[in-house]
Amino acid sequence: AQSVTQPDIHITVSEGASLELRCNYSYGATPYLFWYVQSPGQGLQLLLKYFSGDTLVQGIKGFEAEFKRSQSSFNLRKPSVHWSDAAEYFCAVGGRTNAGQSTFGDGTTLTVKP
């Protein structure tokens, strides 16, 4: 069975500081990996995804994530956080099948201090 663990429920960073959100997954084969962001009152929006190829993936809003197979991780990073990045972030894992389904982590809430 596939699963996703986001160890940090809540993270607070200062505006302009760097950010790393952790994601560990469990999947029996090569996974598809995703990060989504949910702003208050909104649905989830795709930030970036990894299917294959370069393990460092660039996304929207200046985010990037690195797939590390040996660590079963897909951590999300941003070099300089903006106040508008305050939101909840979800990591998800899916399979290389036609199932179309993904398993989501419990989310990490990011607070940005001025």
Place this chain on the structure above:
Amino acid sequence: DAGVIQSPRHEVTEMGQEVTLRCKPISGHDYLFWYRQTMMRGLELLIYFNNNVPIDDSGMPEDRFSAKMPNASFSTLKIQPSEPRDSAVYFCASSRGGGDNTQYFGPGTRLTVL
């Protein structure tokens, strides 16, 4: 494309009433998902469809919940009778399938059962 469309955006009803939530997926997407999000339980997958056929409804909390997808462009989630503990935000999402698990979420329906 307009994205995933959900209606209504907000619903307030009284306990015991029937509630119907609606979703229009992105055209050409083969998979449709219904999620429920609460503070206590986070994001829960209720049911998903592939080519209008329900594939996994193990997340449906009880018989009061039912979902249908009569055609590729429309799905409903019905709660009858509704209870206060059903209060949540309900999201619909769709994905293309065919090896692409990326899910596109609607804006959600905020349901309040009094």
